[in-house]
Amino acid sequence: MELLNGFVTVFTSGGIVFVILGALLGIILGALPGLTSTMALAILAPLTFGFDTLLALCMLMGVYIAGIAGGAVPAIALNMPGTPASAATAIDGYRLFKEGNQSNTLKMSFLVSGLGVIFSGIILVTLAPLIAQFGLLFSAPEYFALGMLGVTIIISISGKYMIRGIIAALIGFAIAFIGTDPTSGIPRFTFGMYELNGGISYIPALIGLFGLSEVFHFTENTIKSRDISQQQNKQMNNWKRFIPTFFRSSTIGTFIGSIPGAGADIASWTSYDVAQKFAKKGDKYGRGEMKGVIASESANNANVGGALIPMMTFGIPGDGQTAMLIAFLLIHGLDPGPLIFENQSTLVWAMFASVFLASLLVIIYGLSLSTLIIKIVNQPLMFIYPAVIMFCLVGAFAINNNIFDVYVMFCFGVLGFLMKKTEFPIPPLMLALILAPMIEKNLMRGLLIENGNFLMFFARPLFLTIMGIGIVMLIITLVLRKKTPQEV
Amino acid sequence: MNKKWIVLVTIIFVSVFIAACGSESSSSEGNGEEAESQGSESESENNDSASAELPEGDIQTMIPVAEGGGTDTTHRGLADIVEEYLDRNVVVNNVTGSGGSVGFSEAANYEGDGSHLFSYTSEIFTLPIYQENTGFKPEDFKPLLNISHDPAxxxxxxxxxxxxxxxxxxxxxxxxxxxxxxxxxxxxxxxxxxxxxxxxxxxxxxxxxxxxxxxxxxxxxxxxxxxxxxxxxxxxxxxxxxxxxxxxxxxxxxxxxxxxxxxxxxxxxxxxIGTWRGLGVPSDTPNEIVTKLEEAYSQAINSEEFEQFMDEQGMNIRFMNNEDFTEFVENERPRFEQLAQEAEAQEE
The missing domain is CATH 3.40.190.10 (Periplasmic binding protein-like II)
Structure with missing residues (x-):
């Protein structure tokens, strides 16, 4: 009922126009290689300072949601995920796209993105207080366990060569050591460069690893035009087989989103890994499986509803974007937190309504823009790639307004290129970069709290549960690898 | 073969271009014109320290922390209001990284002509203690005035x-x-x-x-x-x-x-003890310019508009003029340096 009022508010106040506008801008900015939903919010939010709060909120929700969905476009079409969250999408999405399922892959990605947000939105409006309590149970040892769970994923995303995947991950962990020790504040491996005191910022690293390296790769091979077979893949004929994947992944996405500090990146990787575990005979994960795209995209979008739960109930951000949203709510004089439901209930429900509207718009825009997107990316790559390089540079710079990040992006571009040449898989390195700080900080924090006694971690049921899941998943992965010889 | 060269040349061209305008470009607050701010530099070279006029073009305010925190919110709110008193666009930039070192190190290279201000906080004294290799020294800056204070x-x-x-x-x-x-x-x-x-x-x-x-x-x-x-x-x-x-x-x-x-x-x-949020300028900024900036910013901070803005945020204004703030900072500096050393010693 309150939600219905929310829809009425959005429509009568003209907020719907701003949702439409925000979603369009979000999808475009998100789809540009090198730009992310967080950056789209950062760029557009200052424009809303002068707006009425409700209208500004409608617009920002549109940008937030469509920005994440748009992030799948470069991942699928160019193999250049702009955010860690859509890196898992690229694994199968790019293969499918290359194999001639261009339109289907993009449309499916937008469809499950929209549906994923709707799924998490329903959980948000029905179960928020309950799930918020669950999120609070997570302390340092549990975050540490969650990080270790992520480590077990490395093997399943290593592709053909498991050992090379592990080496790539170790390189990632080594790179993550650069920066300031989080518990003692002492800089390490900075080679006397103050720019490294804060560590390697991982968005520039990601842009280099996935974006720039692809351009280098192309330059070396001088591909004339991509060989796109027009044969239609049969995977689409039986859409019912996608349903379990969708619901499983959206649930994972929502729950991981609701744990503050674990964002869309971890959600999509975990969901992709779980989907692989549930693989049926004939599924081709890693070699162009639509379920892989669905797993990653529905999870990283379902993360939205999850991340809004701690934000609305406790005023604690669930991810980078919600941290930004909290800041802008504050600038508009609103205090996200426990009292907002009482003090600003009209606004809260209008905000939830705009979540649903924005996700519908993602589907509508996605289905109608796919043809246009395909036309653009099918232009000769000698036109596409210079533009991509520009976006890589702009994206790497814009995240911190820091020119050093552009150099970082270049170095990682070279590293990514060398890894591609030597057939080392890149996703494990990326995952290690994301997980390392989470593992280290929470291990040290947990030890501090428990007076240095690691065994105390095992007295925590939730810690044991997560570690248990991790071990089971690792065993399944290893067994599956043995059973199914990896093909090219 | 040809295409290879086209792409390579494009890479080089674009990267040089970005590198060249890196320090000039700015995020947010939109209405600033890049061209004008570049024009201001050449002008300021001409009339050096002799004139008390602010250079033409936008005033840049650098914040060494990310969008959204208390420091950022304060400066953005103030920038909107001070534009009227300065008769200039005020553009807020967040240059982040290394706990603030990256931003302050950039600020150490600013010209002292009044076109570049930055957030002045206790980190200016504590960062060089934790990070031996910062690209700035506290002496590179001088305090302009204080805006707000929140206690611990x-x-x-x-x-x-x-x-x-x-x-x-x-x-x-x-x-x-x-x-x-x-x-x-x-x-x-x-x-x-x-x-x-x-x-x-x-x-x-x-x-x-x-x-x-x-x-x-x-x-x-x-x-x-x-x-x-x-x-x-x-x-x-x-x-x-x-x-x-x-x-x-x-x-x-x-x-x-x-x-x-x-x-x-x-x-x-x-x-x-608590966090004080002030504005600073490069230490070679002439006094006439400091006075000029102080005048405009004092009016803005003491305006009803800013008071209302800060009240909505639940934050406290604590205005200090240039003289008071300079004295305050002189007293705070040894205390913060000592605390930072103690915090570090505790860890070892």
Missing amino acids: AIVVSADSEYETLDDFIQAAEENPGQISIGNSGFGNIWHLSATAFEKEAGIEFKQVPYDGAAETVQATLGGHIDSFVASPPEVASQVEAGELRILATMAEERSEHFPDVPTLSENDIEIS
């Missing part, structure tokens, strides 16, 4: 067994090093505040670093730590909702927003 506050969960400050201190005395107190990051102002509290009260806590106030709030609500240090505005909504309780603030006087919360000095623990 000791916060516990509403269902905590520590009802009052006395309970809390007593517990810490009985169990030295066992009561956990969270802060927003190693070397952060709230870490130093807790260290100052320990020293002055002669007690010892278990200090646990998190990333930002939101994480400490979460850990406390979840019962994973006993308490944490933050500023009152950072916890206002949870306190009002009855989920968190402020035991005491480390201010000289009680807060207007929380008149029931005592200060530490009422309990004979003489500490006044």
Whole structure:
């Protein structure tokens, strides 16, 4: 009922126009290689300072949601995920796209993105207080366990060569050591460069690893035009087989989103890994499986509803974007937190309504823009790639307004290129970069709290549960690898 | 073969282009014209220090931390209002990284012509202590004026067994090093505040670093730590909702927003510490320019509009003019440097 009022508010106040506008801008900015939903919010939010709060909120929700969905476009079409969250999408999405399922892959990605947000939105409006309590149970040892769970994923995303995947991950962990020790504040491996005191910022690293390296790769091979077979893949004929994947992944996405500090990146990787575990005979994960795209995209979008739960109930951000949203709510004089439901209930429900509207718009825009997107990316790559390089540079710079990040992006571009040449898989390195700080900080924090006694971690049921899941998943992965010889 | 060269040349061209305008480009606040701000540089070279005129073009304000925090919000609110008094566009840039070192290191290269201001906080003194290799020295900058001040506050969960400050201190005395107190990051102002509290009260806590106030709030609500240090505005909504309780603030006087919360000095623990947010300029800025900026910013800070803005944020204005702020900073500097050294020594 309150939600219905929310829809009425959005429509009568003209907020719907701003949702439409925000979603369009979000999808475009998100789809540009090198730009992310967080950056789209950062760029557009200052424009809303002068707006009425409700209208500004409608617009920002549109940008937030469509920005994440748009992030799948470069991942699928160019193999250049702009955010860690859509890196898992690229694994199968790019293969499918290359194999001639261009339109289907993009449309499916937008469809499950929209549906994923709707799924998490329903959980948000029905179960928020309950799930918020669950999120609070997570302390340092549990975050540490969650990080270790992520480590077990490395093997399943290593592709053909498991050992090379592990080496790539170790390189990632080594790179993550650069920066300031989080518990003692002492800089390490900075080679006397103050720019490294804060560590390697991982968005520039990601842009280099996935974006720039692809351009280098192309330059070396001088591909004339991509060989796109027009044969239609049969995977689409039986859409019912996608349903379990969708619901499983959206649930994972929502729950991981609701744990503050674990964002869309971890959600999509975990969901992709779980989907692989549930693989049926004939599924081709890693070699162009639509379920892989669905797993990653529905999870990283379902993360939205999850991340809004701690934000609305406790005023604690669930991810980078919600941290930004909290800041802008504050600038508009609103205090996200426990009292907002009482003090600003009209606004809260209008905000939830705009979540649903924005996700519908993602589907509508996605289905109608796919043809246009395909036309653009099918232009000769000698036109596409210079533009991509520009976006890589702009994206790497814009995240911190820091020119050093552009150099970082270049170095990682070279590293990514060398890894591609030597057939080392890149996703494990990326995952290690994301997980390392989470593992280290929470291990040290947990030890501090428990007076240095690691065994105390095992007295925590939730810690044991997560570690248990991790071990089971690792065993399944290893067994599956043995059973199914990896093909090219 | 040809295509290869086209792409390579494009790579080089674009990267040189970006590198060249890197230091000039700015995010946000939109209406600034890049061309104008570049024009200002050549002009300022001509009339050097002789003139007291601000250079033509936009005024840039650099914030070394990310969008959204209290420092950023304060400066963005002020930038909007001061434009009228300065008769210039004021553009806010966030240059982030390495806990502020990257931004301050960039500021160390600014020209002292009044076109570039930056956030002036205690990190200018503490960062060089933790990070031996910062690209700036405190002497590269001088304070312009102070805008606001938020004291440190000791916060516990509403269902905590520590009802009052006395309970809390007593517990810490009985169990030295066992009561956990969270802060927003190693070397952060709230870490130093807790260290100052320990020293002055002669007690010892278990200090646990998190990333930002939101994480400490979460850990406390979840019962994973006993308490944490933050500023009152950072916890206002949870306190009002009855989920968190402020035991005491480390201010000289009680807060207007929380008149029931005592200060530490009422309990004979003489500490006044917190985060002050000022503006600074490069140290070679001529005095005439400083006066000019001070005039416009004083009017903006003391305007009703800014007062209302800060009140909505639950933040406190504490205006200090150039003279007072300079003196204040001189007194604060040795204290912060000493606290930073102690915090670091504790760790080893």
